[in-house]
Amino acid sequence: MKAPGPTLAAKAGGLAIAGWVAAWLLALGALAAWRGAVPLAPAQPIAFPHVVHAGRLGLQCTFCHVNAPRSPEATVPPLSTCMTCHETIALDRPEVQKLRGYVARGEPVTWTRVHTLPDWVRFTHKRHVRAGVDCSACHGGVAQMARVTRVRPLTMGWCIGCHRTRGAPTDCTTCHV
Amino acid sequence: MMDRRTFLHTLGLLTGGSALSACTPGKDRRHLVSALVPPEDGVVPGQSVWHATTCTECPAGCGMQVRLREGRPVKAEGVPGHPVSGGGLCVRGQASLWRLYDPRRLRGPQVRDGGALRAATWDDALSRVASALAEARGAGRTGAYLSGRTTGALAALLAESAPALGLEWLPRFEPFSHAAIRRANGLLFGAPEVPRLDAARPDVLLTVGADLLETFVSPVGLAAQVVAGPAGRRWWHAEPHCSLTGANADRRLVLRAGSEPWLLAWLLARVAPSARRPLPPAVVAAMPRPSIAATAEATGVAVDALEALGAALAAAKEPLVVAGAIATAAEGGLAVAGLAALLQWTLGATGRTVDLARGEGYGDVGSLLDLRALGERLERGQVGVLFVARANPVRHAPAAWRLAGKLAGATLRVGLGDLMDETLREMDVVLPLSHPLETWEELAPRRGLRELLRPAAAPLGDTRAEGDVLLELRRRAGETVAPSYQERLMAGWRARYDDAALRAYSAAGWAEEPVSGPPVGLDAGAAAELLRGVRLSPPKPGLVLVLAPSIRSFDGRSRALQLLEEVPDPLTTVTYGPWISVAPGDARRLGVADGDELRVTLGGWSAELPAKLQPGLAEGVFVVQRDVLPSFPGGMDPATGEAICALPGPGLERTGRGGRMPYLSGSPSQQGRGLIPEPIHRKETAKRASLYPEHPHPEHRWTMAIDVSRCIGCGACAASCYVENDVPVTGAREHRLGREMSWLRIEPFYDAAGGVDFLPILCQQCHAAPCEPVCPVYAAYHNPEGLNVQVYNRCIGTRYCSNNCPYKVRRFNWFDPVREAPLDLLHNPDLSARGRGIMEKCTFCVQRITAARDRAKDEGRAVRDGEVVPACAQSCPTTAIVFGDLNDAGSRIAALVKAPGSWRVFEELGTEPSVHYHRGGGEGER
Amino acid sequence: MTGTRVGSEVERDVLGAIRRPGWRWLLGLAVSGLLAVLLHVLWGALIVRGLGLTGLNNPVGWAVLITNFVFWVGIAHSGTLISAVLFLFRARFRTSFNRSAEAMTVFAILVAGMFPLIHLGRVWVFYFLLPYPIERLIWPNFRSPLPWDVFAVTTYLIVSVVFFYVGMIPDLALARRHLPGLRGRIYAVLSLGWQGTGEQWRHYARLYLFLAAFATPLVASVHSIVSWDFAVSIVPGWHTTIFAPYFVAGAILSGTAMVLTLSIPMRRWLGLEAHMPIDHYEGIAKILLFTSLLVGYTYVVEQGLSLYGPSPFERDQYAFRAFGPYRGLFWLMVVCNAILPLTLFLRRARRSLPWLFVLGILVNVGMWTERFVLIVASLSHDFDPYAWGTYSPTRYEIGITAGSFGLFFLFFLLFSRLLPVIAITESKQALADRAGEEGTP
Numbered sequence A: 001m002k003a004p005g006p007t008l009a010a011k012a013g014g015l016a017i018a019g020w021v022a023a024w025l026l027a028l029g030a031l032a033a034w035r036g037a038v039p040l041a042p043a044q045p046i047a048f049p050h051v052v053h054a055g056r057l058g059l060q061c062t063f064c065h066v067n068a069p070r071s072p073e074a075t076v077p078p079l080s081t082c083m084t085c086h087e088t089i090a091l092d093r094p095e096v097q098k099l100r101g102y103v104a105r106g107e108p109v110t111w112t113r114v115h116t117l118p119d120w121v122r123f124t125h126k127r128h129v130r131a132g133v134d135c136s137a138c139h140g141g142v143a144q145m146a147r148v149t150r151v152r153p154l155t156m157g158w159c160i161g162c163h164r165t166r167g168a169p170t171d172c173t174t175c176h177v
Numbered sequence B: 001m002m003d004r005r006t007f008l009h010t011l012g013l014l015t016g017g018s019a020l021s022a023c024t025p026g027k028d029r030r031h032l033v034s035a036l037v038p039p040e041d042g043v044v045p046g047q048s049v050w051h052a053t054t055c056t057e058c059p060a061g062c063g064m065q066v067r068l069r070e071g072r073p074v075k076a077e078g079v080p081g082h083p084v085s086g087g088g089l090c091v092r093g094q095a096s097l098w099r100l101y102d103p104r105r106l107r108g109p110q111v112r113d114g115g116a117l118r119a120a121t122w123d124d125a126l127s128r129v130a131s132a133l134a135e136a137r138g139a140g141r142t143g144a145y146l147s148g149r150t151t152g153a154l155a156a157l158l159a160e161s162a163p164a165l166g167l168e169w170l171p172r173f174e175p176f177s178h179a180a181i182r183r184a185n186g187l188l189f190g191a192p193e194v195p196r197l198d199a200a201r202p203d204v205l206l207t208v209g210a211d212l213l214e215t216f217v218s219p220v221g222l223a224a225q226v227v228a229g230p231a232g233r234r235w236w237h238a239e240p241h242c243s244l245t246g247a248n249a250d251r252r253l254v255l256r257a258g259s260e261p262w263l264l265a266w267l268l269a270r271v272a273p274s275a276r277r278p279l280p281p282a283v284v285a286a287m288p289r290p291s292i293a294a295t296a297e298a299t300g301v302a303v304d305a306l307e308a309l310g311a312a313l314a315a316a317k318e319p320l321v322v323a324g325a326i327a328t329a330a331e332g333g334l335a336v337a338g339l340a341a342l343l344q345w346t347l348g349a350t351g352r353t354v355d356l357a358r359g360e361g362y363g364d365v366g367s368l369l370d371l372r373a374l375g376e377r378l379e380r381g382q383v384g385v386l387f388v389a390r391a392n393p394v395r396h397a398p399a400a401w402r403l404a405g406k407l408a409g410a411t412l413r414v415g416l417g418d419l420m421d422e423t424l425r426e427m428d429v430v431l432p433l434s435h436p437l438e439t440w441e442e443l444a445p446r447r448g449l450r451e452l453l454r455p456a457a458a459p460l461g462d463t464r465a466e467g468d469v470l471l472e473l474r475r476r477a478g479e480t481v482a483p484s485y486q487e488r489l490m491a492g493w494r495a496r497y498d499d500a501a502l503r504a505y506s507a508a509g510w511a512e513e514p515v516s517g518p519p520v521g522l523d524a525g526a527a528a529e530l531l532r533g534v535r536l537s538p539p540k541p542g543l544v545l546v547l548a549p550s551i552r553s554f555d556g557r558s559r560a561l562q563l564l565e566e567v568p569d570p571l572t573t574v575t576y577g578p579w580i581s582v583a584p585g586d587a588r589r590l591g592v593a594d595g596d597e598l599r600v601t602l603g604g605w606s607a608e609l610p611a612k613l614q615p616g617l618a619e620g621v622f623v624v625q626r627d628v629l630p631s632f633p634g635g636m637d638p639a640t641g642e643a644i645c646a647l648p649g650p651g652l653e654r655t656g657r658g659g660r661m662p663y664l665s666g667s668p669s670q671q672g673r674g675l676i677p678e679p680i681h682r683k684e685t686a687k688r689a690s691l692y693p694e695h696p697h698p699e700h701r702w703t704m705a706i707d708v709s710r711c712i713g714c715g716a717c718a719a720s721c722y723v724e725n726d727v728p729v730t731g732a733r734e735h736r737l738g739r740e741m742s743w744l745r746i747e748p749f750y751d752a753a754g755g756v757d758f759l760p761i762l763c764q765q766c767h768a769a770p771c772e773p774v775c776p777v778y779a780a781y782h783n784p785e786g787l788n789v790q791v792y793n794r795c796i797g798t799r800y801c802s803n804n805c806p807y808k809v810r811r812f813n814w815f816d817p818v819r820e821a822p823l824d825l826l827h828n829p830d831l832s833a834r835g836r837g838i839m840e841k842c843t844f845c846v847q848r849i850t851a852a853r854d855r856a857k858d859e860g861r862a863v864r865d866g867e868v869v870p871a872c873a874q875s876c877p878t879t880a881i882v883f884g885d886l887n888d889a890g891s892r893i894a895a896l897v898k899a900p901g902s903w904r905v906f907e908e909l910g911t912e913p914s915v916h917y918h919r920g921g922g923e924g925e926r
Numbered sequence C: 001m002t003g004t005r006v007g008s009e010v011e012r013d014v015l016g017a018i019r020r021p022g023w024r025w026l027l028g029l030a031v032s033g034l035l036a037v038l039l040h041v042l043w044g045a046l047i048v049r050g051l052g053l054t055g056l057n058n059p060v061g062w063a064v065l066i067t068n069f070v071f072w073v074g075i076a077h078s079g080t081l082i083s084a085v086l087f088l089f090r091a092r093f094r095t096s097f098n099r100s101a102e103a104m105t106v107f108a109i110l111v112a113g114m115f116p117l118i119h120l121g122r123v124w125v126f127y128f129l130l131p132y133p134i135e136r137l138i139w140p141n142f143r144s145p146l147p148w149d150v151f152a153v154t155t156y157l158i159v160s161v162v163f164f165y166v167g168m169i170p171d172l173a174l175a176r177r178h179l180p181g182l183r184g185r186i187y188a189v190l191s192l193g194w195q196g197t198g199e200q201w202r203h204y205a206r207l208y209l210f211l212a213a214f215a216t217p218l219v220a221s222v223h224s225i226v227s228w229d230f231a232v233s234i235v236p237g238w239h240t241t242i243f244a245p246y247f248v249a250g251a252i253l254s255g256t257a258m259v260l261t262l263s264i265p266m267r268r269w270l271g272l273e274a275h276m277p278i279d280h281y282e283g284i285a286k287i288l289l290f291t292s293l294l295v296g297y298t299y300v301v302e303q304g305l306s307l308y309g310p311s312p313f314e315r316d317q318y319a320f321r322a323f324g325p326y327r328g329l330f331w332l333m334v335v336c337n338a339i340l341p342l343t344l345f346l347r348r349a350r351r352s353l354p355w356l357f358v359l360g361i362l363v364n365v366g367m368w369t370e371r372f373v374l375i376v377a378s379l380s381h382d383f384d385p386y387a388w389g390t391y392s393p394t395r396y397e398i399g400i401t402a403g404s405f406g407l408f409f410l411f412f413l414l415f416s417r418l419l420p421v422i423a424i425t426e427s428k429q430a431l432a433d434r435a436g437e438e439g440t441p
Helices: A003-035 A050-056 A079-086 A094-105 A125-130 A156-165 B004-010 B011-019 B090-101 B123-141 B152-164 B179-189 B219-227 B244-248 B261-271 B281-286 B293-297 B305-316 B333-346 B368-379 B404-408 B466-476 B485-496 B500-510 B524-535 B562-566 B582-588 B716-722 B732-736 B845-859 B869-874 B892-898 C001-021 C025-047 C064-088 C093-116 C123-129 C145-177 C179-189 C198-231 C243-269 C279-309 C313-322 C327-345 C347-351 C353-380 C395-418 C424-440
Strands: A109-112 B031-032 B049-054 B063-067 B070-078 B108-113 B118-119 B143-147 B167-169 B206-209 B234-239 B251-254 B317-325 B385-389 B412-417 B429-432 B442-445 B451-452 B510-512 B544-548 B581-584 B596-602 B605-613 B622-626 B646-650 B651-658 B700-706 B747-749 B754-760 B780-782 B788-790 B882-884 B913-918
Touching: A003 C025, A079 A094, A094 B524, B004 B049, B011 B754, B031 B143, B049 B500, B063 B090, B063 B562, B063 C353, B070 B090, B070 B716, B070 B869, B090 B716, B123 B385, B123 B412, B123 B466, B143 B152, B143 B368, B152 B167, B152 B442, B152 B466, B152 B485, B152 B845, B179 B524, B179 C145, B206 B261, B206 B305, B206 C025, B234 B244, B234 B305, B244 B754, B251 B305, B251 C395, B261 B293, B261 B305, B261 B333, B281 B524, B293 B305, B317 B333, B317 C198, B333 B524, B333 C145, B368 B404, B368 B412, B368 C327, B404 C243, B442 B485, B451 B500, B466 B485, B485 B500, B562 B716, B562 C064, B581 B582, B581 B596, B581 C424, B700 B892, B716 B747, B716 B869, B869 B882, B882 B892, B892 B913, C001 C145, C001 C424, C025 C093, C064 C093, C064 C145, C064 C198, C064 C243, C064 C353, C064 C395, C093 C123, C093 C243, C093 C395, C093 C424, C123 C145, C123 C279, C145 C424, C198 C243, C198 C353, C243 C327, C243 C353, C279 C313, C279 C327, C279 C347, C279 C353, C313 C327, C313 C353, C327 C347, C327 C353
Parallel strands: B049 B451, B143 B167, B143 B385, B206 B234, B206 B317, B234 B251, B385 B412, B412 B429, B544 B622, B581 B605, B700 B913
Antiparallel strands: A109 B031, B049 B063, B063 B070, B108 B118, B108 B429, B442 B451, B451 B510, B544 B646, B581 B622, B596 B605, B596 B651, B700 B882, B747 B754, B780 B788
């Protein structure tokens, strides 16, 4: 007579091994999922067309992003800057009406960042702008964009590549800690 | 007269204001915010603003500058050249930011209904107070206003408001009232003042009890003066226990508690005949003349030591004797203070290094006598509405008085404060005060000095300034008063200052005015009288319990701030108290080891405290820092109203409980390993043979020099480092496990004779660093400027670097560092956050180096010597730490490193640290 | 022909063992399975909450987890030793043990390999350790011994798996013949179409010899590299040139001890007494004795070096080990590793299975303690007296350690049921040889 053992043993064994392997795969899967990506061209509360302002009207970047040359943070302009023109111009456009709505409600506009770096990277606009790096080097041809899109990888290797070619410092402390 | 706008701008309101309104870029990495209007001029998002103001953690009034970033104060530092502090900022000053962000701060008014306090609106609370005031006035009961020491504009406002509200403004309540000194000076010179000392000039300095370096009047300033003393200066310190001040003196005399009169009387008799300023015959006649033998017998000080001391004082060109604190906090404290004052007089110190005319402005501070009087009045039901502001009498009054119960005698009890304490708990109405960094204020911590306080942050809770509360109450009483305390202050400044003066005042944060008093004269009759009153009774034998003041929380007012518990006590390295310090001999006798719990009993009072052995403590003396006790076991000296802090005959028994206690030192001694070589000398470096090329330092080579003779172990550097670098504060449990996170620590090493050397240890930024080659991922590496950089986001947490570090200065994040809101707002945005599993450490404040380089680049120049100041060096009250670039041949650091006496710790290991130590020699000016 | 008759017995018994699962086996499987689960649960907790759950602290950054790593790598050694080295030396008693020893090797490395990962503060970026070209343009630091570990352990794993598998091919073929149904087919696949033709045997013999020669140096290299994790550092008590031989000797000692601990009950429960004769155990016992003498010698040398050496730190360290808070463990290790094995000078002790079983366990206790003392004592008492501190493990570390044994035994129990635990063909060969010798007048 044959004991039910072998199959039982095989089952138990198979289960144990499968479980162990599965645990590892799950762990790796979780790791992959955790490193989520940021959308390249997120929708914004107001569809601000850079192509019109920076492109057609030919406004300088620093006309609105005043802090880029003098601060680590380029910062987005306050709504008062927009209103200098849009008190009078293009009042019929729906997006402009949105804008005026915000101002009327006294509510700040919260944009979704397109170019974002992890918080262990210390990037300063000031140094790059003053070193004569063109904005498009990192932000691409924003002047042709209806909706701002991230076109550069913004990875560490990419940064270092540029730093090396321009002879900029590549010591870790330049960007980290 | 400038217009209002420029006026406000000059005062920095706009920067202040905009700092308040600014958004916080960088914190939220997913979004950008378009505000409605741009921030006011002068504010650039992502860049810091420095703000001159004043520290209020103790009455000294040291200068403090606050760094504003994204609308929040993120760092406090000393104001170079400040008249009070001289440029340092003590551990408590650093912690004042923790008070601002303390999660337990009172967020809004509370009123008692039924048994308990419940939250209320300001209107409720104030109307309740107002009506009570009206009632009391109707019933003809004057109320009482008891406050902590109050100076400057608020004092003026209170002086006029109290009567207007039908209140009597009682003498200020300060646990450290220096009442005996003031009383003695009053009797002898008609000047009941705490004199301003000049501790920098004396060539022979004797301090009896007075803990100049910890809590005595103005510790930061005095510490700076003491270390700046002339070459060959001899400093003697006499006290029953072993304080940080004693540990730093050139020679510490262990007195029997209560024998101070003997010592001083003998000294007076010894030096008076040959003194610079002879005493009047009447005084000489009345002078007690104990024999040296009897004095030695009574004090327990050896005869030759007395001889040496007497001779030194007699021969000194600029002698100074100071008695106070523990020495005057005893029966006969008046005799001690009087004898010391007479010594000062006859040695010629009075008027030179002891300035009564320009005193510390303690004239209006009361003593326990006044508190007792209040208690009696309350019992007799003679008090209407009772206000208690910025003071905790219930905790500091002798427990036997049962003051808490007596408070019920008032018709209404109103408390003003920022954190709930023993006194506020007894109140019917609790009014939350804004933090000094949230309001306008002007202090006058000493005569002839005005100090400006400016709002640096929007109030975090629904709190108000004390001045506004008073004005509002008067308004409700039907008076017409200034619209707000701020307006009142500004009006005052407008009247006082012209344009330029205001600019200067605003920029510096302080202004001095000439004060002249007539030179004081000695009242011979009073002196003789006082001397006849001196009773030289043999001190009681047996055990003594000393209630010592604490450098970490002063009289206990800073006790609630966790940062101060994270930074260890300098002498025992205990972090999270309470504890009782026990001499090794006594420990053997009682059979206790570190952490074993002792029950301490004094009459009816008792407490259970874990024991900590403290070498250098005299047998029979037990020390408890008075701030850790829930109630004050001592009594009061009726002659002066000082609290008695040296208590004879405590009962001590083991409870049998005990366990691991949170202290950091693994060994009180150097174990003969020569961290501080004796004698001081430079060991030769081990020869290194390496196949790898040497690290080049083409541009800078950052180096630090620390003068151990200037280091007093106060811990200001450690606290400063905590705040600057967001060092995680982990709490008692982690400390018990040996997981402190401090990047910088001060190691106290006791020698056989009980002397203490303090050795600040931080990352030594070794040139041949053991930590670097073992890191598998280059998270630890050597950068071209000589720093051992730790790249946090590269670290995978093997902890190999820490194992291999001979200085054990690397800190591992065992858990994710968490800070309870709103403490999370106190964070340096120039640093990347460290999460669990990451190794962190000191990098000479690399963020400050980067900032300096950035500045230099903008101005198209090289970084100047002394331009980079790490947080530790900036806060050091005694400028023991010098930082600079070794490549710059002309720099101070280059000179200090070359100095013959300079050495490096564990030189024999061949790690070639960039931190050099030396004893003396280095000039520590800012 | 006696040879074939006995040979077929071997075949029957060994493969029969695959069939018969006793209640003991199922119970063991359940217990070790639960422990293995516990291991992963606790590890999960360490990852989510942080390593603060362990007892590690400021001076002591490595402790039980690394102890386990070194311990299990050590266990792995005897496998290669017994199969490869003894094969090259033509040691006949090897045949009883080599299969289980090889299995042990593989499982021990699998378990050992987990510990460097468990002890990482941020295991989710463990791949920073691997040398692959990344956009960050950074490589691992090849000066650090830890990447050496990565190579050493992975190499060892690969080689021993191959060795284990190749050695098993003929037996799998046999198993295929004996087992019907699905399992038969699985064995068929695993046996790579082995026919046992003379041709195949010739190639097979060559390959096996080559692999044996290839695996042998690893016995020395792997644990030497592990020892450099410590020897390369400057920590007093770690920074010693004797560490490599010291560790290798220790590894073989603990490995052989583990072989005894495992094979003695296995022999009993699988009823293989006939095929695992006492003489073979005596051979193993001699290896144990020899390595224990080596280990004892290194203990003496280590202390001696520190005493006569120039460094006060080293002197203090060894005094601290022998008389400090860890003295109990220190003397336990001396007794278990250097003194008790001396009993094997007696023939009776060498041939007493109960004593060998107990001794095996004691030696492994001793070897684990040795690594613990070496790691923890050195760290808790190094250069700066202010930074001294002691360490004691928490529930998490104890649980993980227990779990690692659970995982190991789980593997081994499965092995003992699913694969032929004794090299059948080799044993037949050996028997045949012996029979031949007997046959010749």
